[in-house]
Amino acid sequence: MKHINLRALEVSRIGLGTMGMSTAYTGAGSDDAESIRTIHRALELGVTLIDTAEVYGPFTNETLVGQAIRGRREEVVLATKFGLISHTGGDPGTPDSSPPNIRTALEGSLGRLGVEHIDLYYQHRVDPKVPIEETVGALAELVAEGKIRHIGLSEAGPDTIRRANAVHPITALQSEYSLWTRDAENWTLPVLRELGVGFVAYSPLGRGMLTGKVRSIEDLADSDFRRTNPRFKDENFQHNLSSADEVQSIADEVGCTSAQISLAWLLAQGGDIAPIPGTKRVSRVEENAGADDIELSAEQLERLDKLTPVAGDHHNEAQMRLIER
Numbered sequence: 001m002k003h004i005n006l007r008a009l010e011v012s013r014i015g016l017g018t019m020g021m022s023t024a025y026t027g028a029g030s031d032d033a034e035s036i037r038t039i040h041r042a043l044e045l046g047v048t049l050i051d052t053a054e055v056y057g058p059f060t061n062e063t064l065v066g067q068a069i070r071g072r073r074e075e076v077v078l079a080t081k082f083g084l085i086s087h088t089g090g091d092p093g094t095p096d097s098s099p100p101n102i103r104t105a106l107e108g109s110l111g112r113l114g115v116e117h118i119d120l121y122y123q124h125r126v127d128p129k130v131p132i133e134e135t136v137g138a139l140a141e142l143v144a145e146g147k148i149r150h151i152g153l154s155e156a157g158p159d160t161i162r163r164a165n166a167v168h169p170i171t172a173l174q175s176e177y178s179l180w181t182r183d184a185e186n187w188t189l190p191v192l193r194e195l196g197v198g199f200v201a202y203s204p205l206g207r208g209m210l211t212g213k214v215r216s217i218e219d220l221a222d223s224d225f226r227r228t229n230p231r232f233k234d235e236n237f238q239h240n241l242s243s244a245d246e247v248q249s250i251a252d253e254v255g256c257t258s259a260q261i262s263l264a265w266l267l268a269q270g271g272d273i274a275p276i277p278g279t280k281r282v283s284r285v286e287e288n289a290g291a292d293d294i295e296l297s298a299e300q301l302e303r304l305d306k307l308t309p310v311a312g313d314h315h316n317e318a319q320m321r322l323i324e325r
Helices: 032-044 060-069 099-113 132-144 158-167 189-195 206-211 234-254 258-267 282-293 298-305
Strands: 003-006 009-012 049-051 077-082 118-123 148-154 172-176 198-202 273-275
Touching: 003 198, 003 273, 009 077, 032 060, 032 282, 049 198, 060 077, 060 099, 077 099, 077 148, 099 118, 099 132, 118 132, 118 172, 132 148, 132 158, 148 158, 158 189, 189 198, 206 234, 206 258, 234 258, 234 298, 258 273, 258 282, 258 298
Parallel strands: 049 077, 077 118, 118 148, 148 172, 172 198, 198 273
Antiparallel strands: 003 009
16 A cells, blocks of 8 residues: 655655544444454454544544454554544534643543554534634644644635644645535645645545445435435435446446556545545455555546536534534
8 A cells, every 4th residue: 555644754655544444334333243243354454544433423433443453553654533422511413622622532532542643633513612722732732742643624714724834733634525626726735835735535435436336315214324425315326326327337348346446546646645434344444455455547537537527515504513614
């Protein structure tokens, strides 16, 4: 697996998102043994960047990841997130990036993960009640104490990124980026590249639809959060299936899968971008890692750039309110 640098942090250029192993997706939490095998297989394939968060579960995903990396800590660039759970009496479901909450959240994550430090610690969503300077100042103290190595932001806008980076170097921004979600190209990527901040792309496979494997909403469990996602609703779903079929036609020409084409396109957007496709299956992590070897032609990249645009927002209304735009 090739490596890239997120600022000064070296990572595999394809990582692994672990949320779906424990929550939100169909089958989550149903086979922890397979999820652990998936993490182990990712490490065997050279994937180093493993991504989790305290809110996934909540808490159970960090515990699962901790079990999987026990005895293999030196192979892992471990990323987790704080800020969507308040440990200081804040209202449920509202961000809390106050310094006392950060310290409590970190100690909990360290315990569940069974580690002495976090390699990349993200603010999960910007807290409008706490100045970003105050939040990053608290994180900088944790860097000085050796409890975290690098600071990240998730779904922060350009002004917040600049203000945060002025307090302490920000290593990475995590935001959604895929063939279907490209607002980062004009919104945050120019600022990140000016400041030397890396980009970690979540949901690079359109929450599964860009793989070509999701063909009906009835394939999803009633508890699957995608049932509330606008891109999976009614006529949007049918429109987006047609767009996904365009990706499949190019994949057929190349001789690979739609997932691999989607990841290869994203990798071609710059050497400072690390996608973290999520899966709970060994076969899928092997498929995703295979994108590392695919080189797309200029003509193929152009066709993918001109893909039929997706219909619908990439989050539901409540989740969109937590994203800085």
